Amino acid sequence: GAVVSQHPSRVICKSGTSVKIECRSLDFQATTMFWYRQFPKQSLMLMATSNEGSKATYEQGVEKDKFLINHASLTLSTLTVTSAHPEDSSFYICSARTGFWTYEQYFGPGTRLTVT
Amino acid sequence: GQQVMQIPQYQHVQEGEDFTTYCNSSTTLSNIQWYKQRPGGHPVFLIQLVKSGEVKKQKRLTFQFGEAKKNSSLHITATQTTDVGTYFCAGHTSGGSYIPTFGRGTSLIVHP
Numbered sequence: 001g002a003v004v005s006q007h008p009s010r011v012i013c014k015s016g017t018s019v020k021i022e023c024r025s026l027d028f029q030a031t032t033m034f035w036y037r038q039f040p041k042q043s044l045m046l047m048a049t050s051n052e053g054s055k056a057t058y059e060q061g062v063e064k065d066k067f068l069i070n071h072a073s074l075t076l077s078t079l080t081v082t083s084a085h086p087e088d089s090s091f092y093i094c095s096a097r098t099g100f101w102t103y104e105q106y107f108g109p110g111t112r113l114t115v116t
Numbered sequence: 117g118q119q120v121m122q123i124p125q126y127q128h129v130q131e132g133e134d135f136t137t138y139c140n141s142s143t144t145l146s147n148i149q150w151y152k153q154r155p156g157g158h159p160v161f162l163i164q165l166v167k168s169g170e171v172k173k174q175k176r177l178t179f180q181f182g183e184a185k186k187n188s189s190l191h192i193t194a195t196q197t198t199d200v201g202t203y204f205c206a207g208h209t210s211g212g213s214y215i216p217t218f219g220r221g222t223s224l225i226v227h228p
Contacts, residue, residue, distance in 0.1 A: 002161075032214065043204065043220040044159070093158055103208055104149050105216065107158045 003027050004096050006108030013084055013115055021079045021111045023094030029074035030096035034105065035067075038091045050077045084115040118143050120207045122219025130227050135192040137222035139205035146210045148188045150179055153221070154201040162190075185210075195226045 003026040013019050023033055031052050036044040048058045048069050056069035066088075068080040077096075081088055091112055095105040119142045129135050139148065147166045151159040163172055165181035165188060172179045176199075178191045188207075192199055202223045206216040 034216075041223070044218045046215070046218075049215060095159075097214070103147055103214065103216070104161045104164050105151075105159075105206075106161060107151075110158045 002098050002106040004030075004094065004106050004108040006094055006111055008111060009109060010112045011114070013113070015085055015115055016083055018080055018082045019084055019113060021081075021092055021094075021113075023077045023079070023096070023108050025075045025096045025106075028096075028098050030077075030098070031074065031100055032097045033071060033077040034095045035069060035077075035079050036093045036095065038093060038110075040091075044093065047079075081113065084113070086115045089113055089115045118207070118209050118217045120205060120217045120219045122205055122222055124222055125220065126223045126225065128225045128227065129195050131197060132194050135195050135199070135224055136189055137203050137205075137224075138187065138189045139207070139219045140187045141207050141217075143186070144210045145185050145207040148181060148205055148207045149216070150188075150190055151204045151206065152201050153204065157201075159204060192224075195224070197226050197228055199224055200226050 005024045007022045033050045035047045038044050046059050047062045048056045050056045050069050050071040052071045052074050058064045071077040091110050093110040095107040122139045149164045150162040153159045163179050168185050169183045170181040176193045180189045202221040204221045205219040
């Protein structure tokens with residue numbers, strides 16, 4: 001149980017275009033999902049917390065107009081990188097909590113974004 | 117804000133040797149989780165510690181939570197090549213915050 005999928009696994013896009021990444025909880029309902037960014041050989045940087053039916057809470061320094069997060073259902077959250085630039089190239093990972101009173105997170109397989 | 121320091125950043129061991137990674141928080145934690153990320157993979161939840169002084173074991177892995185709930189450790193006995201990866205701790209502050217603070221991770225390299 002507690003499986004999280006992420007799509008696409010890899011994406012290459014041109015500068016100035018937008019890219020949407022989907023995160024789905026496959027066998028549970030996720031009231032809260034998290035979006036992280038990870039640079040090579042570095043830790044996870046929390047970008048935002050996404051709660052179903054409400055606006056995402058962004059961490060300090062993360063541009064909410066650039067990284068649009070939508071959590072429209074209990075099993076789906078999306079991250080859209082708008083007007084992507086090469087510096088947005090990174091590994092984006094989502095995670096989900098299995099319940100309101102739980103702390104452990106289950107991570108998706110990640111999306112490798114390359115902006116050319 | 118809350119900080120979770122994790123050391124060492126890298127650890128090279130010969131297969132069969134033991135390995136330990138440590139996490140220290142600047143504030144008291146309500147709980148702490150440990151995750152493992154294999155090279156090229158994503159973090160996988162290993163365990164959660166909640167009680168002061170708690171010790172949990174998973175085969176060759178031993179997890180400890182300090183008495184003051186400000187530090188934790190993961191010890192692997194007799195490492196194997198399958199233990200290769202980066203181990204992260206993630207702490208939650210007392211008061212019920214669901215926003216985790218991750219340590220920077222310890223990358224374990226096991227030489228056969």
